[in-house]
Amino acid sequence: MNFVSSFTRALVPAAIFAAAMPSSAAPESADLARLKSHLSDVQTMTAEFTQTDARGRVSAGTLQLKRPGRVRFEYGSKDLLLVANGKSLIFLDYQVGQKSSWPLGRTPLGLLLSSSPDFNGKAQILPSSDPRVVAARARNSSYGQLTLAFLRSSSAPGGLQLYGWTAIDPQGHRTTVKLSNVRYNVVVPESAFTYAEPKNH
Numbered sequence: 001m002n003f004v005s006s007f008t009r010a011l012v013p014a015a016i017f018a019a020a021m022p023s024s025a026a027p028e029s030a031d032l033a034r035l036k037s038h039l040s041d042v043q044t045m046t047a048e049f050t051q052t053d054a055r056g057r058v059s060a061g062t063l064q065l066k067r068p069g070r071v072r073f074e075y076g077s078k079d080l081l082l083v084a085n086g087k088s089l090i091f092l093d094y095q096v097g098q099k100s101s102w103p104l105g106r107t108p109l110g111l112l113l114s115s116s117p118d119f120n121g122k123a124q125i126l127p128s129s130d131p132r133v134v135a136a137r138a139r140n141s142s143y144g145q146l147t148l149a150f151l152r153s154s155s156a157p158g159g160l161q162l163y164g165w166t167a168i169d170p171q172g173h174r175t176t177v178k179l180s181n182v183r184y185n186v187v188v189p190e191s192a193f194t195y196a197e198p199k200n201h
Contacts, residue, residue, distance in 0.1 A: 031125045031134045038150070038158030039112075043067050044188040045162070047179040054173040063179065064192045068115035069104055072192045084109060085193050097200025108146040108167045111138055134160055157184055 045065040052058050061075040069086035079095040089109060090101045104110045126135040126147070134150040145168045150160040164178040 032136075034158050034160055035125070035134065035136055035150070036158075038156070038160040038162075039114075041157035042184050044186055045182065045184050046186055046188065047162075047182040049073065049164075050178045050180070052176045054175060064188050065113070066188045066190075066193070067113060069113045070193045071109060071113055081195055083193055083195050084113060090195065092195055092198055094196075094198050097198040099198050108165075111146065112148070112165075133163075 043066065045063070047063045048060070049063050050058060050060045059075055059077075059080075061073060061080075064072045064074075069084055071082075071084045073082040075081070079093065081092045081094070083090050083092070084104050087104055088101045089104050089107045090099065092099050104113065124137055126137055128135055132152050134152065135147055136150075137145060137147045147166045147168075149163045149165065151163045152159060153161040161182060162179060164176065166174060166176050168174050
């Protein structure tokens with residue numbers, strides 16, 4: 001199982017994901033408006049993340065995001081790095097000297113990093129038994145399914161705080177990412193989205 005395909009497979013903690021997936025699927029226009037407001041109000045974000053892949057392996061690190069199109073996931077080991085530079089999503093494994101890249105728009109992160117995410121017709125608000133949670137699911141044949149989970153928070157942009165996400169690839173493999181210590185609209189330098197080439201590349 002490839003690390004990057006594992007990363008781009010699934011996104012929301014399992015408990016939130018399970019709570020947010022009853023079969024009825026009528027979109028809530030008010031929550032969709034909050035989601036759009038949140039995404040348009042957030043230009044930068046930093047957080048710590050914990051990632052669990054389809055095999056139950058757990059990794060942790062730091063996240064820096066800047067719209068449009070830029071994000072950096074730096075893993076605690078310093079051997080792994082995932083960077084979006086506005087056009088491509090680049091995975092670097094410094095331990096083995098591997099570099100891989102994909103067009104950003106063909107990955108689950110493309111929609112999340114868009115300067116003006118368009119969820120109309122591409123995503124739906126999922127009903128949730130927990131009133132504290134707003135979950136939105138987007139589908140795309142090139143990467144499968146992406147589900148974002150937000151906690152309602154009056155102090156966060158648009159009244160929502162991104163809690164995590166789950167991506168499920170077309171084969172049904174799931175990877176989850178949970179965020180903590182989230183900070184919005186803080187200074188994120190452009191240098192965060194540069195990287196050193198692997199020595200063996």
